[in-house]
Amino acid sequence: MASVIYLTTRCRNLFLTLLFGHPLSTHAQSLEPLWANTTYSLISSYRAITSAHEAALPPNNGPGSGRRKPTAAHNELKKVLTRFRQVLSSEDTFYRDLISRLVGFYQLQPLAREYLSAVSIGCPNVIENGNGGVEHGLAPPMSADERREKLGLVYKALICLGDLERYKEQYDERARREAREGRPAAQLQEKYGKAWTYYEVARALVPDDGSAFNQLAVISTYVGDDFCCVYYYFRAMAVRIAFKNIGQILDKFLGKLYERWAARIVRRRQGLPGQEGEEQDSEEMLDATGEMKRDLLVLAAILYRRQG
Numbered sequence: 001m002a003s004v005i006y007l008t009t010r011c012r013n014l015f016l017t018l019l020f021g022h023p024l025s026t027h028a029q030s031l032e033p034l035w036a037n038t039t040y041s042l043i044s045s046y047r048a049i050t051s052a053h054e055a056a057l058p059p060n061n062g063p064g065s066g067r068r069k070p071t072a073a074h075n076e077l078k079k080v081l082t083r084f085r086q087v088l089s090s091e092d093t094f095y096r097d098l099i100s101r102l103v104g105f106y107q108l109q110p111l112a113r114e115y116l117s118a119v120s121i122g123c124p125n126v127i128e129n130g131n132g133g134v135e136h137g138l139a140p141p142m143s144a145d146e147r148r149e150k151l152g153l154v155y156k157a158l159i160c161l162g163d164l165e166r167y168k169e170q171y172d173e174r175a176r177r178e179a180r181e182g183r184p185a186a187q188l189q190e191k192y193g194k195a196w197t198y199y200e201v202a203r204a205l206v207p208d209d210g211s212a213f214n215q216l217a218v219i220s221t222y223v224g225d226d227f228c229c230v231y232y233y234f235r236a237m238a239v240r241i242a243f244k245n246i247g248q249i250l251d252k253f254l255g256k257l258y259e260r261w262a263a264r265i266v267r268r269r270q271g272l273p274g275q276e277g278e279e280q281d282s283e284e285m286l287d288a289t290g291e292m293k294r295d296l297l298v299l300a301a302i303l304y305r306r307q308g
Contacts, residue, residue: 004045008038019153020105022140023139031156034095039091043167044086053077088171090147092164094233096121099157106139106150115205116154119161119198155206162198163213200229208244210236226257227293230300254301261298 015034018027056073071233102246103112113123167192196219203212217232236243
């Protein structure tokens with residue numbers, strides 16, 4: 001793991017050299033390569049290590065079996081999760097600092113300060129020159145439209161921060177232990193509140209990009225809100241820069257909703273009971289608003305997929 005961290009650090013330094021040393025380079029127009037080749041590669045490595053350690057745990061007898069003394073495998077997993085969360089916290093600090101650097105470098109304070117204050121990210125002060133005008137940052141002179149285009153870098157960094165918060169919650173040692181023991185978890189809406197805030201700020205900063213909408217849909221799947229999920233998937237599609245492959249993602253999700261509805265109709269006609277685990281979708285558990293939302297999603301699936 002040390003070699004992975006060393007290589008990603010060297011790679012990150014190269015990307016930072018491009019971003020701030022060669023801002024006109026085509027390789028300095030997006031943070032996606034920085035995220036994919038450094039942060040996400042680290043996350044992927046730790047996720048694989050975590051999965052391997054969890055697979056090595058002794059079988060759990062489920063809820064009500066009583067808490068047992070932690071084994072060596074449990075202790076090793078706890079150490080891995082602790083290191084993982086330390087890495088996530090370090091990455092969080094990096095992207096928050098990167099946003100401040102980008103805002104100062106491109107003099108984006110008037111465009112970004114109001115939004116970044118919602119997530120407590122400071123903006124360097126705009127420096128005035130002796131003639132009463134604004135002193136430009138180190139970046140080459142840019143027009144107002146070109147400067148607005150640079151908000152895309154800040155936008156992507158906010159998405160990265162939201163993703164880091166999601167991973168922090170997903171790989172919280174206590175929450176994963178409670179899940180293995182069958183104990184109820186904390187309210188999901190509260191768990192992913194920080195991630196949701198970062199995505200909302202990103203959405204407000206650059207409303208023409210679909211990435212933030214897609215990430216909001218992802219969190220909606222965590223909390224089991226199909227209606228919000230479909231809504232955000234449509235929003236991720238109906239913008240100038242639609243999220244990559246959002247059409248296929250939405251089609252797959254609506255297909256599952258349609259198949260669930262069709263299976264329920266068949267069972268009802270045959271007088272069969274509902275399947276196990278479907279109680280939350282039964283008519284007895286839904287109020288009038290819930291039924292309306294469910295039926296509207298089915299209608300959306302029929303119209304979008306042209307079936308049924």
